[in-house]
Amino acid sequence: MDLVLERISKIFPGIGGCESVEVLKDFSCFINGGSLLSIVGPSGCGKTTILRIIAGLEKASSGRVLFGVGEAEPGEKPLVGLVFQDYALFPWRTTLGNITAGLEFMGVPLKERLAKGMEYVSAFGLDGFENRYPKELSGGMKQRVAIARTLIMEPGVVLMDEPFGSLDSQTRNSMQEFLAGLWEERRDTIIFVTHNVDEAVFLSDDIIVLTSRPARVIERVKVLCKRPRDRTGIECNTIRRSVLDILGRESSKLG
Amino acid sequence: MDLVLERISKIFPGIGGCESVEVLKDFSCFINGGSLLSIVGPSGCGKTTILRIIAGLEKASSGRVLFGVGEAEPGEKPLVGLVFQDYALFPWRTTLGNITAGLEFMGVPLKERLAKGMEYVSAFGLDGFENRYPKELSGGMKQRVAIARTLIMEPGVVLMDEPFGSLDSQTRNSMQEFLAGLWEERRDTIIFVTHNVDEAVFLSDDIIVLTSRPARVIERVKVLCKRPRDRTGIECNTIRRSVLDILGRESSKLG
Amino acid sequence: MKPWSLTVPLGAVVIWQIVSFSGLVPTNLLPSPLAVLAGARDLIFVGMPPEHLLHNHIIYSLLRVFLGFIFGCIIGIPLGLVMGWSSKAKGVLGPFVEIIRPIPPLAWIPIAILWFGIGLKSAAFIIFLGVFFPVLLNTISGVESINPVLLEAAKTLRAGERDLFLKVLLPGAIPSIFVGMRIGMGIGWMTLVAAEFTGVKEGYGLGYMIMTARDIQRPDEILAGMLIIGVIGLMINWSLKALESRLIRWQ
Amino acid sequence: MKPWSLTVPLGAVVIWQIVSFSGLVPTNLLPSPLAVLAGARDLIFVGMPPEHLLHNHIIYSLLRVFLGFIFGCIIGIPLGLVMGWSSKAKGVLGPFVEIIRPIPPLAWIPIAILWFGIGLKSAAFIIFLGVFFPVLLNTISGVESINPVLLEAAKTLRAGERDLFLKVLLPGAIPSIFVGMRIGMGIGWMTLVAAEFTGVKEGYGLGYMIMTARDIQRPDEILAGMLIIGVIGLMINWSLKALESRLIRWQ
Amino acid sequence: HTAFADQKPIRIGYLQNDIHQLACWVAIEKGFYRAEGLDVQVAGIFKAGPEEMSAFAARALDMGYVGEAPATTAVANGVARVSVVAQVNTEGSGLMVGKNSAVHHVKDLVGKIVAVPGHSTVQDFLLKKAFLKSEVDQKSVRIIVLKPPEMIGASGTDQISAFIAWEPYPAKAITMGAGRLLLSSRDIWRDHPCCVLVADDRFIAERPDDVRAMVRVHVRATDYLNADTGEALRIAVKYTGMDDETLRLAMRNVRYTYEISREGELEYVRFLSGLRYINVSDPESFVNRFLQGVFLKEITGR
């Protein structure tokens, strides 16, 4: 589903003696339905805030979020999925229980949601772990459960906030490959926030690079390399270099 | 200070119904005094265990850790410093309080340790933050405090267990540069565990690559590039590639 | 339970017996363990007051404590969920709770009798007062300790208010609620004597039994009664712990 | 404190007054708020028993509670540090603690008098029993919740056993210790009436005052006394919270 | 008398709000102890007799005003070693029913609930005696334990049909308009023993002169309060905080006397043994040891 952010501003009012913080100022951006957009930018520039506004967890101070503009029926607000860096799994629910939580909240009957849940368990390579609690899973598994829990809801837009940020690099690579494979099959609309430029290059159709606060788009880079991509190939490396350069210039501006 | 690990084995006895785990088996290795050695290897292979045995937090099932073999007076066991991934700062102590904690434990008089502590505060770029509590510091600052707290003790050997693992990549890069600068000045003997091959290449004199459990050294790679190093330069990239290759072969062996 | 976990209690008993023998402590007020054992035997077979046997006292007190406990939980847990969830509710009800909390149970007796009459309900009310506050306060802190990200995750998964309460706040606060329940159960037992001051109709109750032994000046039976309450409390505590570790295997 | 945090207590008082006016509740048993206010005035100026004025009752009770509280902390905190640190100590002492914990304070009175005679020390002992257990249990859980990495960090920094206790375990457990102290203070007040059953020498004490008002059937003064205990408890709770937020600014 | 000046003060105890022990308060208020050269210290004010007996057991008291019942059980059960050196009062309890109660005779209590202040108390005994006299089967009445302050409220709300308590509770029930006297304890058992002045046996052995002086003060105070009821009433108001109407009514029901009632004690010991509350094989010799009338005899000549 297409998504347009129209001149969004966000000011956090200062509480107590603190100054108020202007995180976003007339921020505009779009994403085409069925594509994967990555956002990279300096720490604290407002990436998480953008996702939270799209997800409806935070209200924008001004501006609009428009869903499905290009579609026949712009209709109502679609379901927006959100995947968190620290998984945010319900520790008291098993793998299957976590994956089917959203269906349960929506009132899907037990049998149906178990069947659908087990499909996702298999599709996400979690067979044999469906009755385990999160604490018994490795980081990579936990994040697969979190992604499955979100995708099973068939959301119009999926937001991912540094989903692989706390994984070690081997696991991270394999999760990137897993996500790339999954996306090529399903073609969800995904906005992917990351600090890792390699990751952005490996996964995305587009990368937007943000300035520091208040966030503005410095550049929108199209990643046209063929999929499946070669992480250390020349094509990827060129794009990686140019994105790193932009970021480097941005941080050197900061001092 | 030179350090030799001689045929170290470590078996964790199984508690309850669990099987016992053999983490190290006849593991031998050495590090030259004043050099920086990195250890990379698959997750769970036993890297942390090696450090803990050197630090004396864990007893080896068999084998010996020898300090200062090459030196005139092999003498007593020197102080071994340990830097943790999650900083392990004392949350109830300020920056200065954390940095001087070890001196305090050793009974150094207040005035002396404050003076020395302030030196380290400056050297580690923490001026103005000496009276802040850890929760008020950024991740990079916290890790600088943790390193200062260890180095102020002038340890014979410094062990670092993925010290930059929870930092975002920009901060991580700047911390690597900071550490490299510091090391070139002080020439501490450092053993550095990391998952990040770039990091290992950027920092180390030697890199040892381990197999999965029980850990064995597959290869010891010498990094001869001149310092300061160019992260994306060809020299470094070649070594990076070869280490990644070794690791890749090791993980593909696993399945 | 480890085998050596009884060393200290047993050691204490042995030392106590030796001290009693030596005459260092007046046995007229602090009877020796053997005398307490004899007192326990009298409680079991003779009864205190006579013909009122121990097992009935235990049954009636258990009933009172459980009733007070159940109501303490039934009211404390939902209220705690609300007060932990809404800082407004906490701000409004908090001072009220804090004023009522330190009031001694014995002071409540006249009001208990007024509201609930003599008997089970009054006694259960006094015990309720002991149970309610720890359960409430721990439920609040349990809710407050839930990672807020879990609530946001639930919201993005289309959880309604009811789901948030029953399927996020409640399970998330459960570990802390159990702590509150265990503390509350302990304090519930502590208030038992006061509770049974509200008058026992059937003539049974451990607190009543102890107070009768006190009226009749039988320190051996007082001590035996105290230890019986202690052991019952210990056993209930263990049961709650066992229940806890079954219910929150996920922790 | 927010201005609206008094809405509910005030609202409750207004409703209570209305109910009293309407005659739905017998005012000889549950006096109206205005009658309670008059009762408080009598406590302040006439005294209960006569010439025993409220402020002296408060001073004596504060003394007893604080003495019990201080000893509860002095013994509970170090013991809690040891029991949290060594699972052996916990295994050995734990069941002992759990047996003694649920014993009602009233049942301790004869022993209190035996050990400590009549007066301050006996009363403080009963209050100590109320304070000790929450402080102990929370100190234990505080120590257990300390990230073990901090202990290892301290060890690699050459901390000795004493440093570990005083500079790692103690500060690390402090937040939890404060929770225990606040709960313990509440329960200490709860045991005040029982404590003053051990006999008062000077004729002063809030629990003694309430029990005297009860003896002579002055429900207005009973309620006024209960509320006074409640308000004192609330104020102490606030002070402890204030102290807490000063001492643990690092949290 | 000044010979005692360097001795330790005499530690006494009494029960708060028990107007049976008015003589003690009169002696304090009127300075009779000082006049006798006694250094008396109130070492404990108690809410109930058992606690006071615990204090004797812990050797925290030398002498005290206390109920005869707790003193007897404490001595018989070996908790404390004290002796009665004088009576304090006899009678002074009342069996009460609700103001509009349909109960007009002890027989009417069959099938009803009656509250007593505790097992083994004098009131417990009095109630059983009343049943015996009226040929009521004890098992046909439900006896529950309730503390006197709660009795009035409970009978006002029909929780109980009757209660028996010591003064001033019966009088208070009457002045509050909540209760009516069914039987005074005098009607049940004329001149039955109630409160006594006791002394620790070791104290008697070590300081007999002090005991004698204490008994002398007690006799004087008792005579005083029987003579000047007005001043006694004023003191009672001061010590209890109760209104004087109630106290006047209550005092009328109490017989203040120092004459020890041996027969009464004997009967009481037999009663307690019969219920197995105490285990005294030879009541006669127990009572002979427990009641030490010698001091009183020296003073009153009787």
Ligand SMILES: Nc1ncnc2c1ncn2[C@@H]1O[C@H](COP(=O)(O)OP(=O)(O)OP(=O)(O)O)[C@@H](O)[C@H]1O
């Ligand atoms: N609720 C809030 N109240 C006040 N300021 C806030 C709030 N949430 C975020 N901020 C501030 O807004 C800025 C942007 O925060 P945000 O979390 O969106 O950054 P980010 O780009 O996601 O950073 P990171 O890369 O570290 O995750 C930060 O400076 C932060 O301090």
Ligand SMILES: Nc1ncnc2c1ncn2[C@@H]1O[C@H](COP(=O)(O)OP(=O)(O)OP(=O)(O)O)[C@@H](O)[C@H]1O
């Ligand atoms: N105390 C212990 N008891 C039993 N097993 C242990 C213990 N500590 C570590 N292990 C096991 O030893 C193995 C090696 O652990 P270690 O932490 O040294 O690995 P690592 O190489 O540091 O892993 P990572 O890269 O994930 O940090 C793991 O399989 C772990 O489960």
Ligand SMILES: [Mg+2]
């Ligand atoms: Mg963010």
Ligand SMILES: [Mg+2]
């Ligand atoms: Mg490790």
